[in-house]
Amino acid sequence: MKQHQVMVSLGSNQGNRLALIESCIDLIHNEVAVVVKVSKIYETPAWGFESEPFYNCVLLLHTSKSPQKLLNQLLKVEKKLGRVRNQVAEYQPRPIDIDILTFDEDVVATETLQIPHPLLQKRMFVLQPLLDLDRNWVHPVLKKSIVQLVAETEDTSVIQAVHTLDSPIEKLALQPFNYIAIEGNIGAGKTTLASKLAEDCNAKLVLERFADNPFLPKFYKDQSRYAFPLEMSFLADRYQQLSDDLAQFDLFKDFVVADYHIFKSLIFAKVTLQEDEFRLYKTMFDIIHKEMPKPDLYVYLYQNTTRLLQNIKKRGRSYEQEIPAEYLEKINQGYLDYIKTQTDLNVLIIDVSELDFVKKQADYVFLLEKIQQATLSN
Known part of the structure; x- marks a missing residue:
């Protein structure tokens, strides 16, 4: 699910305005x-009263919150x-002022919130920075x-650009990484994190096409019968998808985030x-694996089994509801064993x-900082 795009204005005319x-x-x-x-x-x-001049800017935010919840925070x-907001009708000096200007293309009219901001078109100190962004x-x-x-x-106010700031996302500077694979057990949140990271960092997103596999529901009902055709079809599909998707990008220039790696x-x-x-499967896999580009960073999201089962239940895929804890623990151990053997793969757990x-x-910021630390130590 895509996040909301929100424009927010900031203003300050008291104290150290830039700080x-x-x-x-x-x-x-x-x-x-x-x-x-x-x-x-x-x-x-x-604007609208006599006071010291303001510093003003506009931010572009990504959020999954509702307009009212965003306003409250x-x-x-x-x-x-x-x-300190009070009931005085007149404009007053203030150390900081935050207004929601836009929320996607939505129109909101409540007692506490109007979007787009009703005075947006009358204020040059909002229009000019908004023009900067979009x-x-x-x-x-x-x-x-x-x-x-x-x-x-x-509004004929004379406004002057005085500073340029990088956003926190721009400061991340995830170079020299161009290709990040985010992995994890069933229900660990890898697709959610990959999608959010790609959207926030304007990266190309590669998602596994798991839902199209016709053997998956059958496998969960009868593993011994359907395990081999399931794994072979997954291998063929992952190879085909990664070959097609990664071929579209220049892995030396584009920033690519995937929610899986072929080794899964x-x-x-x-x-x-x-x-x-x-043994037969591994023979096929080794041929395919040699042709696959390695990610610059391999992120493994570890979730304990109790939390995995909660997440699986919450997302409600019918064919996953009977997955036993023992199976999830084996998968997790398989990942950890694999990671231990990868001496030439940059791994972040x-x-x-x-x-x-x-x-x-x-x-989320904690995860971003962990990924950034991995780029700095590379």
Whole structure:
């Protein structure tokens, strides 16, 4: 599921304005939502009242939160930075001001929140940084482009670009890695993390086509009968998909994130196949494996078996509901045994048993930092 794209404005005209803006960006990214892009920071006159000039910018956020939940958490960030909102109608100086400008192409009208922001088109200190981030944005109510809104606004305020900041995502600088494979047991969250990482970092995404395999439901009902055709079909499909998908990219220039690595085929086959079947299977696998490019970073998400079973139940695939704990433990051991033997593969193991990187922004940031540390030590 794709994340929401949200534009948020920041403003400050008290204290160390730049430091407050930077602290606000860090707090939002670490506690609320992924900060993907930051516009230039502009010095602008106070709008609607007499006061010291402001520093203003606009952020592009990625989040799975609802508009109201996002607003509530942004207000907490304001409070942490010293903003006291009161019932006074007049504009006032403030250390930090956060406003949600846009939320996808949605129109929201509640007592506490209006999206798009009702004054957006009247404020040059919002329009110019919004133009920095997305020249193609169209106001969902006025049906006018951001370029038109800038040209038509009656706000003649003189605004000046004073600083340029990288977003926290841009600071990650995951080079020299161009190809990252994220692996894990059934239900570990590898597809969720790969999808989110690719979206946030503007990477090419390669997802395993597991749902199309006709042998999978049959295998869970009768493993001994369907294990060999299942593993052979998975191997053929993974080889075909990786060959097709990776061939589209320049692995020296593009950034590619995959939710599997071809070696998972051998790991699962070793658990599911009889000894003579596995020997035949491995012969085929070794031929295929030689042709596959190796990822620059192999991330293994470890989940304890109890949590795996909870995740499997939650996602509700009928054919997975009878998977025994013993099978999951064998798969996990297979991965760990494989990892121990890979002397020329850059491996990062992360225990995610106590993490929820979908609902808790701090947990996701923790994973990003682990991946960044792996790039720095490379």
